[in-house]
Amino acid sequence: MFFLLVGFLLVLLIRWQHAYSGQPIPVFGGWLGEANAPGGVISPEFYNQLGAMHGTIMVFLGVVPLAFGAFGNYLVPLQIGAPDMAFPRLNAASYWLYLAGGLVMLASFFVPGGAANNGWTSYAPLSDIAPGHGQTMWLGGMLLLIFSSLLGAMNFIATVVQLRAPGMTWFRLPFFVWAQFITAFLLLLAFPALQAAAMLQAMDRLAGTSFFLPSGLVVTGRPLEVAGDGNALLWQHLFWFLGHPEVYVLILPAMGIVAEIVANNTRKPLWGYRLMVYSIFVLGFLSFIVWAHHMFLTGMGTAISAFFQATTMIISIPSVIVLSSLILSLYGGSIRFNTPMLFALAFMPMFGIGGLTGLPLGLAATDIPLHDTNYVVGHFHYLVAPGTIFALFAGIYYWFPKVTGRMMNETLGRIHFAGSLISMNVIFLPMFIQGLAGVNRRLWDGGALYSHAQDTLSLNVPMLYAAGALGFFQLFFIVNLFVSMRSGRVANTNPWEATTLEWAATSTPPRAHGNFDQPVRVFRDPYDYSVPGATAGFLPQNAEYARSAE
Amino acid sequence: MAHDIAAQVRGYLVVFGALLVLTLATIGASYLHLPGTFAVATGVGIALMKAALVAMYFMHLKGERPMVYWPLGLTAVLFISLIAGVLMSEGDHLLGTRWDDAFTTE
């Protein structure tokens, strides 16, 4: 979460630069140092660092570790009835590698030349020749982070396969576990491509090779003295071979969290649980064969472009199935509007907007004017910010009583929710308008020189204030988090009256060693709420008979 | 019990022999200076046979569980997709990468 905050602070700087390009930042400008911001004005080089590191930190140091590493490691063993993850020491190694990678990334800001400034995508040949150590440290940090994720992924798969408690059959698994299981496969098989690419780029930068450097490259007037004959697009292929499954890594745990909270707060089973499971299998597999939709403008042949366009269109189907199932799960439910549920409910239309805006990007022809514009930025932020991050907030509010034995404050939660929802929309909705007007992404001046897009540039100002507001509303969450840990309302073992094993069979807060007081046996499906004929409104998975467990 | 071990060890030595033969074969084939595609096919083909022997017998993959076969099968499919996808996206004149190239004859 710390890294999410860091990434957020970086982007606040970016938004300032867009809104008031060329003007010094009041108060804080001097803190950035003369190299980065002479006279308090963000320099173009520093702006590029902000952009690249905001993306890198949010994705690889923020969302993935929180959604997959933190939520997954904590909940998956509990939800399947296991005493721990399958390989505890590997788990520890995975954490320390993550920390090392994170420190390398943060340290890169303080070397001469600053942090990496070639976009989170580090396209060649620019990233190959970028001066300074920042980009090289980015590569080193990524190698550490990727290794961390690979170890984690192995652990998750082995745990889910091998350590399910007796009676926990595959189709009794909570949907959250299925989502993490598929996510683990995506990480396991896609990350190595970026691992290889990072090694090749490191060789280019450090050993003078030209894997990604074509012949005849001229840099600042002088021809580059390398062997040449490299292929810059090779980097893009390897990067996006990971990059596309990576975005499904970002969204699948979120879908899992939302599913758990929806089932619990509608007091009925998920609609289409099996369908959702099959859908994420299909989604996972397809995510590996859509990657070149990020490369429609690189000059690929029309037939191969059509192939990737087709697979991209097809992959929207399982996503829609999952979203529709979540929405249909609300029908006929007895909905409780607590804070986790508010975030989970908001996830649905926000994810819908994010997904729908992806359609013109997935079609090669309409991608031509939209590629690399702010439209793309709006598209993916809708999916990750009011999408995944909302799901993560929902998860924190929901499982807080499990971890700490106390409830978070509802009023502060609602304020946090409302403020975040509104400000996020004010930030990201105008991006579609700007993108459609042709404003490119990653511009230091926010598009000031585009004569055809002048009307849309004034939107940068409310976007800045909305970003500030978004930051302000997170204070409610941060305060809530820390104060409730000490003095929140004490919760019993199962304050949400949930059916899944993490609530049913453990003490709160959890014991130091081993998850469960006694060996667990599972008898029921994951969401046995309001079972007709039962004496209780919900039946925990380890309840043997259709009456309430003690 | 002793027979089983002896048989198992014999099996491993037979596989070793086969691997040595195939190694000689692949070196020998390189001396034939076959034209491009055939050279690749032969080299990769023999390598696949050697790899299969090592995997099936040394790595005990023969008779392993489905839970191992499925992830490996998926990996194989994705590996092929990566090579094919990259090659077909960048190989401008390979068959099937452009509509017009694919359907004209010259």
Next chain:
Amino acid sequence: MEIPYTSEIRPDTGLTNPKLGIWLFLASEVMLFGSLFSSYVLLRTGAPTWPVQHEVLSVPLAALNTVVLIASSVTMVLAWAALAPHAAAVRAGDRQAAEAALKRYRLYMGLTLLGGAIFLVVKTIEYGDKFSHALYPATNNFLALYFTMTGLHALHVIAGMIVNGYLWGPGARMWHSEPQRFANRIEVAGIYWHFVDVVWIFLFPVLYLL
């Protein structure tokens, strides 16, 4: 509660945790080396010229290395076969069988380590020979790929040797306390080592012969 199935087989999957774990790890390694192979394919098919590989590199040395690595794979699996059938007897307290098996195991594992060492020595000779002729990764893309791919492979050989060395030495104490678990460890380490062999089986023709 202890973590189940670390050395006993889970009935419905038929696997122990480490056995599944090592195959999952190898799946990711296949994708890693696979990405490098796909880079090779792309760079070579797109290059206007490409050196005649077997004239730049030494086929005889690489052939030797191929035989050495395959032989070390055989000795590795024989090391496992020396232990696995006797695990039950050791559990039951048969000290003589334990000592005999351990000796045989140490012989074969030692040969495996020797094979790895010879491989690395030959590789060092090869690299040194290239450097002395001013042939570096930066010289051209073929050499860049050669050094990168064989270099990454060599790192994997070193890692394998560290693990095998530990299992030959201090790690072998587990044979007396938990024989089945130790035998499983040798099998799992073996699977990794065989994979390193398999990668070389592909590297040899692709980088040297084609």
